[in-house]
Amino acid sequence: MEVQDFEKLFQDRIDAEIKIEPKDWMPDAYRKTNIRQISQHAHSEVVGMLPEGNWISRAPSLKRKAILLAKVQDEAGHGLYLYSAAETLGMSRDEMVEQLLTGKAKYSSIFNYPTLTWADMGAVGWLVDGAAILNQVMLCRTSYGPYARAMVRICKEESFHQRQGFEVLLVLSQGTPEQKAMCQDAINRWWWPSLMMFGPKDSESTNSDQSMKWKIKRKTNDELRQQFVDMCVEQVKVLGMTLPDKDLKWNEQRRHYDFGEINWDEFWAVVKGNGPCNKQRLDARNKAHTEGAWVREAAMAHAEKKKNKQLQKVA
Amino acid sequence: MLPNPNSKYPIPYILHLADSTLILSQRNSEWCGHGPILEQDIAITNISLDLIGQSRNFYRYAASLIGNDATEDSLAYLRTEREFKNLLITELPNGDWGQTILRQFFFSTYQFYLFQQMQNSNDGQLAAIAAKALKEVTYHVRWSSEWVVRLGDGTDESHQRMLHAIDELKSYTGEFFVPADYEKEIGLDINLIRQQWEEKIKAVFEEATLPYPEKTFTQTGGKTGIHTEHLGFILAEMQHLQRTYPGAAW
Numbered sequence: 383m384e385v386q387d388f389e390k391l392f393q394d395r396i397d398a399e400i401k402i403e404p405k406d407w408m409p410d411a412y413r414k415t416n417i418r419q420i421s422q423h424a425h426s427e428v429v430g431m432l433p434e435g436n437w438i439s440r441a442p443s444l445k446r447k448a449i450l451l452a453k454v455q456d457e458a459g460h461g462l463y464l465y466s467a468a469e470t471l472g473m474s475r476d477e478m479v480e481q482l483l484t485g486k487a488k489y490s491s492i493f494n495y496p497t498l499t500w501a502d503m504g505a506v507g508w509l510v511d512g513a514a515i516l517n518q519v520m521l522c523r524t525s526y527g528p529y530a531r532a533m534v535r536i537c538k539e540e541s542f543h544q545r546q547g548f549e550v551l552l553v554l555s556q557g558t559p560e561q562k563a564m565c566q567d568a569i570n571r572w573w574w575p576s577l578m579m580f581g582p583k584d585s586e587s588t589n590s591d592q593s594m595k596w597k598i599k600r601k602t603n604d605e606l607r608q609q610f611v612d613m614c615v616e617q618v619k620v621l622g623m624t625l626p627d628k629d630l631k632w633n634e635q636r637r638h639y640d641f642g643e644i645n646w647d648e649f650w651a652v653v654k655g656n657g658p659c660n661k662q663r664l665d666a667r668n669k670a671h672t673e674g675a676w677v678r679e680a681a682m683a684h685a686e687k688k689k690n691k692q693l694q695k696v697a
Numbered sequence: 698m699l700p701n702p703n704s705k706y707p708i709p710y711i712l713h714l715a716d717s718t719l720i721l722s723q724r725n726s727e728w729c730g731h732g733p734i735l736e737q738d739i740a741i742t743n744i745s746l747d748l749i750g751q752s753r754n755f756y757r758y759a760a761s762l763i764g765n766d767a768t769e770d771s772l773a774y775l776r777t778e779r780e781f782k783n784l785l786i787t788e789l790p791n792g793d794w795g796q797t798i799l800r801q802f803f804f805s806t807y808q809f810y811l812f813q814q815m816q817n818s819n820d821g822q823l824a825a826i827a828a829k830a831l832k833e834v835t836y837h838v839r840w841s842s843e844w845v846v847r848l849g850d851g852t853d854e855s856h857q858r859m860l861h862a863i864d865e866l867k868s869y870t871g872e873f874f875v876p877a878d879y880e881k882e883i884g885l886d887i888n889l890i891r892q893q894w895e896e897k898i899k900a901v902f903e904e905a906t907l908p909y910p911e912k913t914f915t916q917t918g919g920k921t922g923i924h925t926e927h928l929g930f931i932l933a934e935m936q937h938l939q940r941t942y943p944g945a946a947w
Contacts (some may be wrong), residue, residue, distance in 0.1 A: 415726075431730035438726045442938035442947035443770045444719075447726075448749050454729050455742040462735055500938055500947070558945050661865070666731065674733025676858065677794045680851025687850060 396597050401527035404470040412596055415589065416526050417471045418487075419598065421478040424464035425489035427457045427481075429663050433497040434506060443501055450503060453543050460536045466529040483668050487656070490514075492579050501554055501561075501568035507547010509569070509576040512614070515540050516606050517580070525597040548617070555621040569618070570626040577641075578649045580607040611641050618684030623667070706820055708762050709782060709879040712772065713920055715755030716783035719773055720928070721804060722748035723935055724791055733794050740840060744801065747833040754826045774939035778922070778929050782877075785919040786869035788928045795848050795855065796862040802841035802901070803866060807873045808834045810893040814885050843899045849905025859907055871915025880920070 388407050395402065402408055431454045438454065441447035465475045481487035492510050497503070518540060521533040543567060554565040581603040593599040601609075611630075618625050629642035651657065725745040732738030756769035763772075786804060791797045812834060815827035848855040874891040902909045918924060938947070 402804065428735065435730035438729055439723060439934050442774075442945075444749060444753050444773055446947055448746060448753070451726055451729065451742055451746050451749065455746070458730075458735055458739045458742070462739075465735075517871050553947060557947075560942060561945055622857055670731045670733070674794065676852070676854050677733035677737075677848070680848050680855030683855075684847040687932040 393595075396525050397593075399597075401530060402525050403527045412598075413471050415471050415593065415598060416529065417468055418459070419480070420464055420468040420471070420484070420526075420529050421473070422488050422490075423469060424461050424478065425482045425487055426493065427461035427464060429489045429493045429667060430456050431461075432663055432666055433493055433495070433659070436497050437503050439498060439587060440500070446503075449546055453507075453546065456539050456543070460539070463532040463535060464529075467526075467532045469508055471526075479671070483664070483671055485664060491649070491652040491657060492575050493663060494652050495572070495575050496659050496661045498571070499550065499564050499568060501564040502572070504547050504550030504554060504565070505568035505572040507543050508617070509547075509572045509614070510579070511540055511544040511547055513576045513579040513610050514608055515544055516613075518574075520600050520606070523597075523600060524685075534686070541581055548621075551621055551623075555623060565621065566623050569621075569623050572618050573614075573626050574644065574648075575652075577607060577610070578587060578652075580604075580610065582646075608638050610618070615639050627632045705817070706823055706883055708759055708878075710883060711755050711759040711762070711823070713782035713877070715759060715772065715777065716753045716781045716892055717787050717919075718748045718755065718782040719752035720781070720931060721787035721800075722746075722752060723931055724789075725797070725801070727791055727798065737794075741797070744837055744840070747830075747837070751826070751830045751833070751912045754829070756869070758822050758826065767805075770939070774792035774936045778924060778932060780809045780922060781924065781928060781932070782920050782922060783924075783928075784869070784872050785916055785925055786866060786872065788919070788925055788931060789866070789869065790927060792862065792865060793818050793858060795858040796865055798844040798848065799859065799862040800866055801837060803898070804843050805834050805841055807870075807890070809838050810890040810897075811885070814890070838897075842897075845901055845907070846905040849902070849907040856887055856906070859905070863907065863910065867910050867913045868916050872915070872919060875915065875917050875920075877920035884937050 389409060392402070392406075392408060392412075395406075402412075433451060434457075435454050438447065438450050441450050463476060468478060469475055478487065479695045482489065492513075497506065515537065518533050518537050521538055522530055524533065551565050551569075554561040557565075584590060584602045584604045587603055590599065590602060594602070614625060615630060618685060627642045631640050633640045652660070655661075722745045725741050725748065728738065728741045729745065730738065732741055752773070753769050756772045760767040760769055760772055778933070784804075785802055789800070812827040812831045816824050816831055818824040818827070845859070849859045850856070873894065874887055876887055880887075899909050938945075
């Protein structure tokens with residue numbers, strides 16, 4: 383069969399909503415796009431442990447400490463599922479980690495912002511996890527089977543995290559004047575970066591068309607962003623707080639909220655490595671990797687010794 | 698051998714159990730996001746979670762005996778350096794992965810034999826906490842002992858690092874077996890725990906090709922609130938929000 387025929391069969395399967403599995407034929411670009419996207423997603427989970435891990439030692443109650451520990455641990459678990467999903471496409475986890483550590487692979491820019499107060503644990507859960515979930519719910523139906531299945535598991539845990547984050551803010555919003563101010567301040571700082579999580583505008587997004595055709599994505603960046611804005615405008619009322627956008631207004635004609643212009647200069651600066659914590663995050667990952675090298679080597683050396691001993695016994 | 702049926706465990710003893718598990722949980726949680734490999738990052742965080750769960754059970758029980766609006770959080774967040782009764786070994790800095798692992802192995806093995814006795818206590822509440830914890834601790838002992846063997850019998854470097862870890866930690870293990878006043882009347886057979894502990898440690902060390910130092914000095918003080926200089930920093934960090942915003946709910 384000619385390559386064009388394979389491509390047609392492939393597209394037919396996608397159009398018929400049949401999942402693509404690891405051993406199926408797929409265009410190189412489909413494989414590459416999925417490796418890039420899934421590994422970026424895995425890296426985001428792992429780097430995402432850092433800003434929240436920052437508050438574990440200072441969580442204000444034992445219950446909050448346990449919840450936060452469990453949450454950050456869940457993220458490590460998500461990282462593992464996703465690395466495994468990406469490995470089915472033929473790139474090893476070592477290779478993916480190497481790309482993260484050298485800065486070749488990206489991760490979600492949101493984690494390059496600092497977590498400055500306890501309220502940030504709430505705002506990250508509510509806004510950052512909230513934005514991530516909209517994307518992830520869509521990805522539960524993505525065309526690559528292992529990715530879609532990993533997302534189904536992840537979504538269940540993420541929606542739990544989002545509720546926990548909202549609950550952190552809810553308690554603060556009903557607390558002392560200082561706690562209320564802390565709550566509003568965190569929302570103010572995390573709102574715009576959360577909107578940026580959906581990526582560039584559709585008119586500027588380079589990968590969008592092909593990804594939609596291959597059903598890797600099923601909604602555009604702008605559609606998801608609008609859905610997020612509409613959702614948050616309602617939820618923030620429960621907190622008695624406000625979103626920091628004077629242009630937020632219900633548009634009766636569109637049946638959506640209009641919102642202000644995102645600071646795209648900031649968006650690109652952070653993507654290019656100049657966010658407030660890009661360097662710290664990457665340094666932390668590199669430090670853990672370098673300092674863990676002797677542990678990984680020892681584990682391998684021991685496994686080898688054990689295997690040899692067993693072989694000797696058999697002989 | 699079992700706790701005296703007429704004696705209740707005194708509150709300071711329950712606080713000692715709570716403090717040791719909380720402080721070790723706090724230390725282990727420093728690894729979260731920084732472990733040598735993702736699977737082990739998850740494992741050490743899991744242990745941290747188990748330990749904080751145990752500490753909450755002990756604190757709640759202590760709070761119920763203390764009354765006066767005491768809560769798990771008032772006991773964890775509003776007591777001072779001199780009031781904390783945790784074992785010194787739990788507050789030591791993590792050191793490298795080998796040191797963290799070895800501390801966990803020493804501590805979990807102690808907990809294992811301690812809780813084996815405590816689960817038969819006539820104090821139903823403590824017996825229940827110990828029985829539940831024992832399931833977790835059984836896994837902690839297995840996990841940490843496997844790592845001790847892996848690192849002891851791994852590479853030259855890992856072996857050297859384990860020797861260093863033994864050197865750093867061994868003198869803090871004697872405190873397990875030196876009873877504070879509040880421990881003397883509670884009827885646990887501490888000598889038996891010591892004997893079982895030593896047997897287990899020696900067996901694992903042998904497999905790990907590590908020497909067991911018979912004679913080491915014993916550092917004590919944690920059980921009565923005389924700590925290392927490290928504890929003050931741990932509490933300053935851990936208690937920061939409760940101290941900065943007195944009376945606030947979180």
